[in-house]
Amino acid sequence: MQRPLIKYCGNKSCEDVQVVSQSRADYIGFIFANSKRKVNPDEVKQWLQEVDLHGKQTVGIFVNANFEEIETVLEIVPLAIIQCHGTESVDYIKQVKKRTMKNVWKVIHHADQALETMKEFAGIVDGYVVDTKVANMWGGSGVSFNWEAIPLYHQEARSQGVPCFIAGGIDSKNIERLLSYNIDGFDVSSGIEHQGKKDQTIIHTIQKRVDEYVERT
Template structure:
């Protein structure tokens, strides 16, 4: 396992999954919310028959997903973590934990007072992903937030004794800068793609930087 957790998100094809399954990632993410990387649970079920992901933790990404919607996905694929990427309330996250008895990660979209929202999930969220929100996009914009705020988020997560992953605009050109911060993990999607396809060479460059950390 890496001392810094690696999550590769937005796997949207069998080819993507084959590439990330052979990587050093700890977590593989799949998006079940509307967007260009949305996949169907039945497709993922089929891909998982062809790819060995035994060493990976599977994360399902939902935006304000209902219990019924998430239950349907879980009937096809064995997700270990539910990632709430929308405006889910504390109560809604609690209901998901009760309904499915799985870990729930909460995405916090960076803004000046976002740390206060993070504090509301103390004792509820099993982990955090800090991401940028651009326009109506909940994520996947390829745009980074102001990383000078990272220490605040990481310190709050450690106070809560849960991991804090950084997402949004991470790529092979800025990964070294990001790793200069004391972070728990990275969550990368578009930053490991070339022409919208996961790319083994880019993944290798990023993982070499993580290894040197």
């Protein structure tokens, strides 16, 4: 098994960025939508000037944002990827890609029609994040969906030729079970936190378990 791609999301302080910058994550995420982890673009700009990300790509998370909101953030923060986490339409995603010239990931919330929704974005988005939908929350709930559905999502993403990240309720205790689904990547926020801060020890434990699993398989 190849090592899955790793995204550590919801970084909300320079300290968080420093901790994640020392990890083996491929992507570092910042939330610009209403959330307890929402950040200010000017602050993120400052953190990125102070911390060497060691090649990690920056991901900005937006929920049903207007185009001007995204463009304003891009003027301040050097985002590599825009992640649309709401109920954005196919036409909306096309416009975001056209206006920003950035790669766009679409979050698919696990539900009865989720796979059909995913198919609508074929050939348009550059990646998917499958997450749990919890009432009054778009993500970051720390709740897992039924992982038995993962192979269906991955099959669809691979047929489209794009990566599919799994999010929601992932932590050091269940990461090995998640890896058994031969995932493309995983996206963690609350699962690498202790008292609301990114925790180097937890991250190290997750990465160690990933390495051990990959070596065994």
